[in-house]
Amino acid sequence: MEKKTVVIGVIGADAHAVGNKIIDLTLCNHGFNVVNLGVMVSQEEFIDAAVETSADAILVSSLYGHGEIDCMGLRQKCDEAGLKNMPLFVGGNLVVGKQNFEDVKERFLSMGFDYVYAPSTPIEETIGDLKKHLGLE
Amino acid sequence: MKFLTVDVGSTYTKLTAIDATTREILGTAQAFTTIESDVMQGFERAWQELTEARPDNPCANFGYDQMLVCSSAAGGLKMVALGLVPDLTAKAARTAASNAGAKVVKTYAYEISGSEQQEIFDINPDLVLLCGGTDGGNREVIVANARRLVAIDRPFTTIVAGNKSATDEIRAIFEEAHKDVVITENVMPQFNKLNIEPARDAIRQLFIARIIEAKGLNRLQAMTPHKIIPTPLAVLQACELLSRGTATQQGYGDLLAIDIGGATTDVYSMAAGTPTVDNTMLKGLPEPWAKRTVEGDLGMRYSLTHVFEQLPERGFPQYEEQMKRVGEWVERCSSQPDTLAQPDSEEEKIEEFLGRSAVALAVERHCGRIADVYTPLGLMHTLEGKDLMDIPAVVGIGGVLRNSRHPEEILKGSLYNVMQPESTRPRNPKFYLDSRYIFAAMGLLRMVDEELACELLLRETKKIG
Ligand code: B12
Numbered sequence: 001m002e003k004k005t006v007v008i009g010v011i012g013a014d015a016h017a018v019g020n021k022i023i024d025l026t027l028c029n030h031g032f033n034v035v036n037l038g039v040m041v042s043q044e045e046f047i048d049a050a051v052e053t054s055a056d057a058i059l060v061s062s063l064y065g066h067g068e069i070d071c072m073g074l075r076q077k078c079d080e081a082g083l084k085n086m087p088l089f090v091g092g093n094l095v096v097g098k099q100n101f102e103d104v105k106e107r108f109l110s111m112g113f114d115y116v117y118a119p120s121t122p123i124e125e126t127i128g129d130l131k132k133h134l135g136l137e
Numbered sequence: 138m139k140f141l142t143v144d145v146g147s148t149y150t151k152l153t154a155i156d157a158t159t160r161e162i163l164g165t166a167q168a169f170t171t172i173e174s175d176v177m178q179g180f181e182r183a184w185q186e187l188t189e190a191r192p193d194n195p196c197a198n199f200g201y202d203q204m205l206v207c208s209s210a211a212g213g214l215k216m217v218a219l220g221l222v223p224d225l226t227a228k229a230a231r232t233a234a235s236n237a238g239a240k241v242v243k244t245y246a247y248e249i250s251g252s253e254q255q256e257i258f259d260i261n262p263d264l265v266l267l268c269g270g271t272d273g274g275n276r277e278v279i280v281a282n283a284r285r286l287v288a289i290d291r292p293f294t295t296i297v298a299g300n301k302s303a304t305d306e307i308r309a310i311f312e313e314a315h316k317d318v319v320i321t322e323n324v325m326p327q328f329n330k331l332n333i334e335p336a337r338d339a340i341r342q343l344f345i346a347r348i349i350e351a352k353g354l355n356r357l358q359a360m361t362p363h364k365i366i367p368t369p370l371a372v373l374q375a376c377e378l379l380s381r382g383t384a385t386q387q388g389y390g391d392l393l394a395i396d397i398g399g400a401t402t403d404v405y406s407m408a409a410g411t412p413t414v415d416n417t418m419l420k421g422l423p424e425p426w427a428k429r430t431v432e433g434d435l436g437m438r439y440s441l442t443h444v445f446e447q448l449p450e451r452g453f454p455q456y457e458e459q460m461k462r463v464g465e466w467v468e469r470c471s472s473q474p475d476t477l478a479q480p481d482s483e484e485e486k487i488e489e490f491l492g493r494s495a496v497a498l499a500v501e502r503h504c505g506r507i508a509d510v511y512t513p514l515g516l517m518h519t520l521e522g523k524d525l526m527d528i529p530a531v532v533g534i535g536g537v538l539r540n541s542r543h544p545e546e547i548l549k550g551s552l553y554n555v556m557q558p559e560s561t562r563p564r565n566p567k568f569y570l571d572s573r574y575i576f577a578a579m580g581l582l583r584m585v586d587e588e589l590a591c592e593l594l595l596r597e598t599k600k601i602g
Contacts, residue, residue: 002273013510013517015418033273035328040418040510040519048222053274053328 004056004134007049009037012070016063026123043074047081056134057087065096075112087133089126091117141201142578144368145208150179152187153578154196157589164196165573176353204361205581208354209368214239214344215262220246221269221278228422229324230268233333235429237340238367248281254289262293264343270300272326283307287314294343298324298336331423369429371580373405377427378583379594380407386591389530393563395496395551396535399438402495403431404503410523421521430503435495437537438474441467444495463487489546496550505561524561526553531563534571544570545602568602
């Protein structure tokens with residue numbers, strides 16, 4: 001069966017590179033075709049990459065606390081670019097400090113993300129969701 | 138061993154006579170050719186001029202063992218390029234076609250529309266480069282564009298260099314429509330990985346097969362076993378050689394070369410273009426080490442009005458008077474392309490100013506851009522395209538620069554400008570000139586004698602300014 005393609009990257013002006021490499025490796029080990037955009041990735045770059053590679057999901061990381069501003073409008077831009085129903089995953093340290101995660105999650109869901117993860121969620125959990133969502137298991 | 142190189146241009150046919158035994162250029166000659174007139178006539182007149190029986194002519198009895206030919210006749214090879222995302226495969230397609238020496242009239246992204254189909258019909262290109270999708274990536278758009286291309290009733294050949302998973306389907310579309318198609322490797326097999334050489338070689342081969350016939354070069358081709366290649370490709374090969382050198386000769390290292398012509402301006406860079414500023418992140422498509430861009434709207438005669446329209450000085454009241462006079466000169470040159478500025482006249486200054494402005498625009502489009510990003514950590518930068526700020530050499534090539542009395546005044550347009558700090562242009566280069574107009578000839582010679590071509594390039598390229 002053909003590999004599923006996932007676009008990953010750290011959004012905005014965020015330069016935390018270590019987690020991104022781990023996610024890349026882990027996804028590869030689980031049989032995904034990974035398009036890793038690295039750090040400091042703009043929304044447009046996520047979309048361009050997803051269009052060109054015909055990606056099956058976009059997985060956004062944000063670690064430095066400005067995730068909410070950086071992620072705003074991504075869903076609308078996907079719709080605009082013809083990426084209808086593109087599964088959007090987001091995780092890392094999405095906001096500054098200790099906020100009630102349920103509130104944070106609610107805000108990201110209403111921005112159009114499909115899956116929102118609390119800090120220190122193991123990436124394996126996301127991979128499980130990813131496989132389910134893409135009908136791989 | 139004696140070599141003759143022939144460069145069949147749209148206005149001139151240029152010959153260069155080379156002696157490999159004495160390791161020198163014996164002479165050069167050129168003759169006016171018009172697009173309408175027979176290529177052979179231009180060649181014969183240039184040959185007569187080269188071998189004219191004057192007592193001081195070292196080529197009076199010249200005979201050659203091998204002949205090498207390049208051509209940009211009729212403005213070269215007209216192409217359009219199609220890709221998917223503007224900054225990704227559409228840009229990769231454009232880069233591949235430009236590097237092959239073609240004149241890329243237009244680049245299209247996404248599925249083309251009916252009016253864009255009409256536009257391609259009107260352009261009537263010689264070749265079309267169809268790209269889109271990484272291998273295994275998007276296939277809908279490239280397949281849709283293949284269908285749209287076969288519906289255009291023009292005799293162009295299409296080169297397909299896109300998503301390999303779509304190639305069988307695309308081949309069937311073209312075969313069913315009885316349209317010429319050549320399928321080669323993807324220009325972007327993986328995301329952000331460029332692979333332009335196969336497409337470039339395919340374009341080159343088609344150039345030989347198809348264009349030679351159309352432009353009446355077949356009689357010249359019959360005179361030599363060496364394949365005729367596009368002139369810009371020959372120039373690119375010379376730039377590459379001058380930069381890299383050979384096993385025994387040291388080249389210039391990184392360099393930028395500029396050829397400003399009557400209708401177009403070509404810019405070549407031989408450099409990786411990695412960031413010169415700390416804390417810089419690379420963005421966008423990787424750039425080929427040897428890169429050519431061609432600006433169809435920048436030139437000293439046929440496109441001088443476009444240069445004038447883009448002058449940054451326009452719109453400032455303090456320049457109004459000067460701009461009026463520049464405008465008058467532009468009008469004169471556009472209506473009479475053979476107008477020449479008198480030495481030491483105001484017109485000569487205007488001409489140099491316009492040349493400098495055209496070079497500034499062409500180099501700005503060729504170079505990368507750096508942008509500031511304020512992060513919580515402090516200031517960082519992003520770079521898109523090549524950073525050429527530390528490039529040590531800028532070489533002027535082609536007729537306009539060679540015929541100018543102050544070529545360095547024109548080449549200064551390539552310099553870094555504090556008013557546009559984002560444009561990563563050379564800050565402190567030395568200027569050089571192709572003083573004998575031999576770059577195309579040396580690019581050809583390189584194919585048979587690389588050491589000699591390098592030696593002559595190093596000898597005949599002169600430092601100026
Ligand atoms: C190393 C580090 C840096 C280094 C980064 C070096 C580099 N190039 O990678 C430097 C010094 C540059 C740095 C800078 C900053 N940092 Co810092 N940094 C860290 C630190 C100590 C470790 C990060 C790390 O590499 N962890 C190891 C990797 C493996 O884990 P990870 O990155 O968290 O990724 C995992 C998970 O988050 C998760 N994950 C990530 N993305 C996603 C996505 C999905 C969908 C899912 C499910 C999971 C997931 O999976 C990953 C793999 O297991 C953390 C603190 C910490 N212990 O986490 C702070 C931390 C991330 N930094 C922080 C901050 C504030 C900054 C700065 C803004 C200012 C500062 N204080 O220096 C700048 C921002 C610079 C910028 N432009 O990005 C804060 C963020 C606070 C917040 N969000 O509320 C943290 C949490 C420290 C803190 N407690 O204050 N930092």
